[in-house]
Amino acid sequence: MTGKTRIIVHDDLDGAAAGAVAVLMTDPPKEVVHCSYDTIDWHVTEVVYKSSAEDLIIIADICPGPDAMKRLNALPAKTILVDHHETRRDLVDMYDWAVYSSPDCGALGLYKELTRQGYVLFGADDKQKSDLEHFLSAVDAYDTWDLDSPDRTRGEWLNRLCGFFRARRFRRIIEQSFGSIEHLRMSLFELDDVILGNQTDYAAKAVDRVQIKRDGEGYRVGLVHAEQHRSEVGHAILGARSLEVDYVVVVDWMSDALSLRSSKVDVGKIAARWGGGGHGGAAGIPTVHQGYLDSLEDL
């Protein structure tokens, strides 16, 4: 009887990608756990308890603490750990089944290590293999802050996608598509429900952190930083009666933009004065105009 592949990965984009790599390159049956540093030792303890000598244990983009590493080392089951986090490098270096993959991210490091050990992408054609490699390169550019990489923008987009889907569901999408960009674009259509739910939560949280300012013309301004759902955030703040703002400014440093929204004041005119434009109710200043932000006074 053959054993089970037990996979433990970090619960972020790199971990989800590493989980997909592990699933695509190993034999069934498989079990995948996504975890954080708070829960990794607990999950490893459980795997240690449940595993048999025939199992293959794969841990990637995260490393458990010293006691859990000792317990893994004492197991008869084959274990492969790949991590790139500097903080646990000494621990990783203590065991010959553990690989410190930096400068490669966890997922790319795992892909290279499994390949080195003779594992293959089972049943994948050339396009699927190259899709996965391109996908891993984008994950790597994002996760290791490689700002010069041509894949960096794609990596940022993948990270947002992973945030919407959550790591487990995103991993499954990668397993089905080998990270193909066409398929990932299609997956956006499945996102409506997830996004609508997330937007509402996100906008409600933005209301809690809004700062009230006064602009040069004496208007009461609700200022908030938000990288997503700018319109929903704007509407939520305008609708919050207790804030009584004349207009809202959503600052998005990711895209260097200020979004202005109002139902009382002509924000198009205000934006135009600072090099932007738009309509009475919705306007934008296309690059973050420090002059405008500096002109605001605390209330």
Ligand SMILES: [Mn+2]
């Ligand atoms: Mn990572």
